[in-house]
Amino acid sequence: MPNPIKRTVFFVSDGTGLTAEALGHSLLTQFEDVEFKQIRIPFLDNIAKAQDAVARINAQGELDGMRSIVFTTLVNQDLASIVHQSDAFCLSYFETFLSPLEAELGQKSNHTVGRSHGTADSSDYKKRIEAINYTLAHDDGITDRDLEESDVILVAVSRCGKTPTSLYLAMQFGLKVANFPLIPEDFDRGRLPSTLERHRPKLFGLTIQPERLTQIREERRAASKYASLPNCRYEIAEAEKMMRREGIRWLDSSTKSIEEISTTILQELKLR
Known part of the structure; x- marks a missing residue:
C-alpha cells in the first residue's frame, strides 16, 4: 500500500478560527488518500501577527518540501493581503463567499470581526x-x-x-x-x-x-x-x-x- 500524501493545512482567523476549521474540514474529508497536518492560528489581529503567520507558513512549507494550504476567515483586508502573500495555496472564506453575496444583496457587509463566535447576540x-x-x-x-x-x-x-x-x-x-x-x-x-x-x-x-x-x-x-x-x-x-x-x-x-x-x-x- 503506497504511503499517503502528506500536506500541512493552516486555519488562520482574526477570531477563534472555528469557522475556518469547519470549512476546511468539510473540504479536506473528501481526500481520503491525503494525510493532513492541521494547525490553527487564531486571533490574528495586527500586522505583526500577520507577518509572524507568514513566516511560520513559509517555514513549514520549506520543511515539508511542499507549500502549505491555508484557509482564512480574515475580515481585515490589510491583514488578509499580508497572509495571502505567503508561499502557500490560500483560500479565503470571505473573498469566496462574502463578495458575491454583497453583489447579490446590493450592499456592503459590516466587516465586523468575531461575528461568528462572539457574544454579539x-x-x-x-x-x-x-x-x-x-x-x-x-x-x-x-x-x-x-x-x-x-x-x-x-x-x-x-x-x-x-x-x-x-x-x-x-x-x-x-x-x-x-x-x-x-x-x-x-x-x-x-x-x-x-x-x-x-x-x-x-x-x-x-x-x-x-x-x-x-x-x-x-x-x-x-x-x-x-x-x-x-x-x-x-x-x-x-x-x-x-x-x-x-x-x-x-x-x-x-x-x-x-x-x-x-x-x-x-x-x-x-x-x-
Whole structure:
C-alpha cells in the first residue's frame, strides 16, 4: 500500500478560527488518500501577527518540501493581503463567499470581526451557556429533577455516545439535553424508569453494534463482564427491544459522527 500524501493545512482567523476549521474540514474529508497536518492560528489581529503567520507558513512549507494550504476567515483586508502573500495555496472564506453575496444583496457587509463566535447576540450566548450547564447537571442519569425543562432526553446502554452527543447539542444549538443509561434493572422490570415515561415525546435512543461496544468498554474496564461480548449483545438486544416496545425513535451510532447523530435527532424530534 503506497504511503499517503502528506500536506500541512493552516486555519488562520482574526477570531477563534472555528469557522475556518469547519470549512476546511468539510473540504479536506473528501481526500481520503491525503494525510493532513492541521494547525490553527487564531486571533490574528495586527500586522505583526500577520507577518509572524507568514513566516511560520513559509517555514513549514520549506520543511515539508511542499507549500502549505491555508484557509482564512480574515475580515481585515490589510491583514488578509499580508497572509495571502505567503508561499502557500490560500483560500479565503470571505473573498469566496462574502463578495458575491454583497453583489447579490446590493450592499456592503459590516466587516465586523468575531461575528461568528462572539457574544454579539447576548441572548443566544446566554441560552447556550444555560444549556451546557443543564446538560452537564443531567449527564448519565445524575438527576431526574427539572426534566420538564429539557428539550431532548437521550437513552441508551452505557458507552453508546450519549454524553458527547448531549454536549454537542447544547453547545451548538443551545438545547437542554438530559441522558440516562439503560441498565439491567430496567430490562428485568421490562419498562422505562417512571420518571422518563412522563416525558416520552422528548425521548430518543441510541444503539451500537455489540463488537464496537466491546472495544469501547474494554478501554474502560478490560477483561470485565461489563465489556464482554456476550454481555454487550444481551444489553443491546434488551435495549432495542425496550425501545421498540415503548415506541422510542432510535439510531445506530456505530459508524455515525456526533454531527450526524445530532442532525438526525433534530429532524426526528422536529427541534429548531
